[in-house]
Amino acid sequence: MSTVATFEIRHDRILGPDGKLEGEAPPFARDRDKLVALYRWMVLTRAFDAKAVALQRTGRLGTFASSIGQEAVNIGVADAMAPEDVLLPSFREHGAQLVRGVTMRELLVYWGGDERGSDFAGPREDFPVCIPVGTHAPHAAGVALAFKLRNEARVAVCIFGDGATSRGDVYEAMNVAGVWALPVVFISNNNQWAISVPRKAQTAAETLAQKAIAAGFEGRQVDGNDIVAVRQATAEALDKARRGGGPTLIEALTYRLGDHTTVDDASRYRDDEEVGRRWKEEPIARLRTHLAAAHGWGKAEEEALIAACAAEVEEATEAYLTTEPEPPEAMFDHMYEELPAELVRQRAALLGQE
């Protein structure tokens, strides 16, 4: 007998649940302004999430997938990206999209049932959300191949959940990324639940990160409630990809504190006790504790920040609620670059012009 391969999966945590920096912290973790900026994005994301749920509950938004509890994954990943990189989100990455320059109004317009919400004014090459789980992973490989063929120092960043790692196309995408050493970073936002199916029922593998080993590249795990670790791991993976070092899979361990979506009721399949325990590890309180302890973050600053975020959310909500729907023919107008004759006819029929 001989051993032909072994592997180990590295796990990183820099900011502990008690708000203290552990081990070697990167320079940005000592930069108050940077930490406050990250903190602000997380608070804003949570305020946005809460407002979106309230809008749905009052009949003013469609089904919405809250990202509550996963703000560190969202913000940490997107903040590490360069503007020219391309984000391929799943449907729970509002925070990452906001950091990338998608506006809250655009997100609400999309979740309010209007395609224009995916016509981002900001990051023009970022992909829209991907609802069929994991099907966007092959797109990320394609985007990365485009960068590689053009010799551009850009990286595709694809975020999916824990459930997605059970899907064939996620593996197919990782596999080709490995073979072709594509500049792509895969992020598994492991929030422990794929609707009602817990992580342990999803795969017998000890980690999701090790799925990268089968595809021939590095998989690593971070504490997904530690924004410092998430941001640092992502930055390292991006840097490696940009230098031609190929893909990385980062499994970010976090927890879905909310329901799967507004049409889900998580109390049907998981204990309040578990959720209560997980609230103690959530990322925003963790960074706030650290800011207070290490950087003198006080009540006045906190209240001003929360008020500012609430105002920003209100303004976006107002802008969303006053957005007129598209005229009905809009459903035709972007089907093809040039509308075929039959669709011209159907469009006229819709408008009663036939």
Add this chain to the structure above:
Amino acid sequence: MARRRVKSETSAGTGELTLVEAVQRALARAMEEDETVILLGEDIGVDGGVFRATDGLIARFGADRVRDTPLAEALIGGLPVGLAAMGFRPVAEIQFMGFIYPVLDQIVNHAARLRNRTRGRLSCPMVLRAPYGGGIHAPEHHSESMEAMFAHIPGLRVVIPSSPAKAYGLLLAAIRDPDPVIFLEPKRVYRATREAVVDEGSALPLDRCFTVRDGADVTLVSWGAMLKETLEAAEMLAGDGVEAEVLDVATLKPLDMETILESVRKTGRCIIVHEAPLTGGFGAEIAARLAGEGLMHLVAPVERVAGWDTVMPLLRLEGQYMPSPQRIVAAVRRVLEYA
């Protein structure tokens, strides 16, 4: 090292080509004129594709642009979406119709709707090539004709050439088209005939049915490999003084119904011929459109001569499955009774 036949390469000019050679020429022409054209698929590189449709292209354009993928069809459907959104024009190959189903997810959920769901911000100018149809005694899962599945998907174009010249012109048009195109190649015709093909980069229109035979008594509508049997039937009928007009649909989606209606206004009778199973086949769409828009010109029932509603039989029975010229002639005889 295995023996390899190397075909001579000419950059332009006219020659008698088979359909598969015409596909190769069109791919080469497109790659030459547009460096964003990238080929992807299984065994398309050094091997030149299982049908040799990409023969010699890796030597000419390099492994960056003629990429052998891992054996992963969902990837072959999905990776081009990313490439296309970033400004490339990928042409992906699926080896056989029976292996195309994992790709459907990507085509339905992404390729066909990326432009619409981003209101034109991103688009997907990709081509998905696949051989289809029976008649070459291939193994199970290799011989189906599932074009109707694709024709049902909003946002696509679905193109099926019937001859070398059409394959050349339509494939160039498909690659240059700004939206996703499913390009299904009749593999029974791949090497069955030769035709003069002018390799000068001229595309054919993607929204047109072609009238391939003129006639006043009955309209025969078909596409792809079935044009052969349909034209044979027309020839048999001509011997009896019956003039059949034969239309090659070529582009199923968007359908050029006007050309079909124009012909039926003249003949009053229509037979639709396809290899795919009868029920829910694309012939049903044409028949329904005729009932709606051509009824006042019909003197006889519209008939469909199609594959049976059976699983595509293995090779020993496939000849019994495929519509024959005799079946087409019999259908014409029936509708001619409505004098």
Add this chain to the structure above:
Amino acid sequence: MAEVFKLPDLGEGLQEAEIVAWHVGVGDHVVTDQPLVSVETDKAVVEVPAPHSGRIAALHGEPGDVLAVGAPLVEFAAGAAADKGAIVGKVAAAEEKAPKPDKAPARDKAKAAPAVRRLAAQLGVDLAAVTATGPGGTVTKADVERAAGEVAVAEPLRGVRRAMFHNMTRAGRDIVPATVTDEADIESWPDKTDVTIRLIRAIAAACKASPALNAWFDADTLTRRVHERIELGIAVETEDGLFAPVMHDIGNRDADDLRRGIEAMKKDIAARAIPPEQLVGQTITLSNFGMFGGRFADLVVVPPQVAILGAGRAEMRIVAVDGAPAAHKLLPLSLSFDHRVVTGVEAARFLNAVIEDLEKAE
């Protein structure tokens, strides 16, 4: 005026919800997003928050009551901010703009295809009175026409006659025709001179003198191909219609060869067995219509060709010979050309060359 907040669709297509517990009471002032009530739907227990701030004027329903989606849930006292209105869950239906149909007309019992019914209506034929000869007792077009007492049954144009229709329609639509005429003095021809052979040779000579007439013009691309090789179409009338089989490469064939070609062509025509390749590719056409009668004619140029030469009936005519009247045999000639691409001078030069060649001794 009180403002009513109605129960929204809290899921996807849910119809109702049961009130579990109220979290506010009448008279309370609530702020935006403050929980108002917990309700249980078919899918989940959810909290419904206040859509805006205001004072509660009334609550609708007690715990245990089931409210339909859209039913009043909470009334806010006057002065509250106006509800922006539910924008999700209410699907605006496309308006039905079709006019109301009249009562369906009574249907006769005859079995006839729509096209046959239309014909019957046009001819004033009562379908019920027609003897049906079609499959399964259907009335056919021919049945209707017989019943209408039409002597001639309408029949589609076929074969050569249909091709003539297409060619002439295209020519009539596309060409800008002009015609120049003249006569050739063929008094010197020996008896039994083959007029057709002489005309063919004259055209070959004229194409050398004025090549612009032996050409194809493509109006779509505005391109012209002037041919070196002369592929002469010879217009032939048959009972079936008009067509023009090709004499290949007439510029490089001697008289015997041409004669053999014409004989073969005559046989093919008689047998209606002209090979398809001999029906396409004409670069210029000759019409020897004088065999049937007529002297001069405006001939139809068939695209992509640009010229056609016609020879009328040869007759004895008085002409001036050395200043004195003399009776000579004259062959009338008409040259029609597409004036979009051929100039009058080119046409005249061509016709002069034809005459010069015809008037040469054999």
